[in-house]
Amino acid sequence: MSAPSKWPLPENGIRFLTPAFMRKKLARHPLTRECYPTAMGFYPRAEKHRMERQRHDDNLLIYCVEGRGIASADGWRGEIGAGDALLLPQGTTHHYEADNDEPWSIYWVHYQGTSTAVFNQYLGDREGAPPVLPVGISPQLVAHFRGLLAVQRTGYSNRAFINAANQLRHLLTHITLDMRQASAARHDNLDLEAVQNLMLEHIGQPLALNTLAAAANLSRFHFSKKYKALTGYSPIKHFLNMKMEHACHLLDSTQLSVKGVAVALGYDDQLYFSRQFSKTVGLSPRAYRRSVRG
Structure with a gap:
């Protein structure tokens, strides 16, 4: 799996890695093998946070809820602002970092599985398409991330991780609803x-x-x-x-x-x-x- 950044974690930050033995279980279980989390977290006001990967073994979704960041992926480069999500499918060479003046606060999740390409396509992953998803500020999406992160306090419970994997599926599909609502809001001449x-x-x-x-x-x-x-x-x-x-x-x-x-x-x-x-x-x-x- 792709290791998360080693950004110094503050007291109210979260970084959780699914252990290897649990990843093996999730990769085999019929209720989780299609899509399951390998790492997840929350970085508040992540000053000097940056990451670069030439080889990316996981899929990665970053959701910015505050501040700004800069990202590049397979020739694309742009700004990530509050309400944007950054989708980095497996194999994507990429770089991202927090803005110096307004460092971002982000929820993030690494995930693997046999159907992750299908989920990514459902989110809009296409050849030549920018990796930024205009989700908007969504309290429901934040709640989904917080629910997913609750798995870190379960003592590596099998049932908790099965539930987390299916929460992840819900999170990924819910994003498309938020994107549609955000798109509707931008079409201010159609209520x-x-x-x-x-x-x-x-x-x-x-x-x-x-x-x-x-x-x-x-x-x-x-x-x-x-x-x-x-x-x-x-x-x-x-x-x-x-x-x-x-x-x-x-x-x-x-x-x-x-x-x-x-x-x-x-x-x-x-x-x-x-x-x-x-x-x-x-x-x-x-x-x-x-x-x-x-």
């Missing part, structure tokens, strides 16, 4: 939360694309393009998904007939509603109700 609240308020009615675009004060074309870039769905498709989610809730929690559920969601044609439900959920409304109620 995504307001648009989706409008959808929820009209869950029992039809909503035209023109209405949604007008609410966002954008043309249909620009609204649809921005919405899909942020959510992965066209606005109308996402609204349909919201309707089908609510239909599932009504089928499970009420005694409404299928026709009654259709009417509650603004569908006059029960057959059309059932086709839309089956296409989205994969079961007919009646089959879904049987599957959740036994």
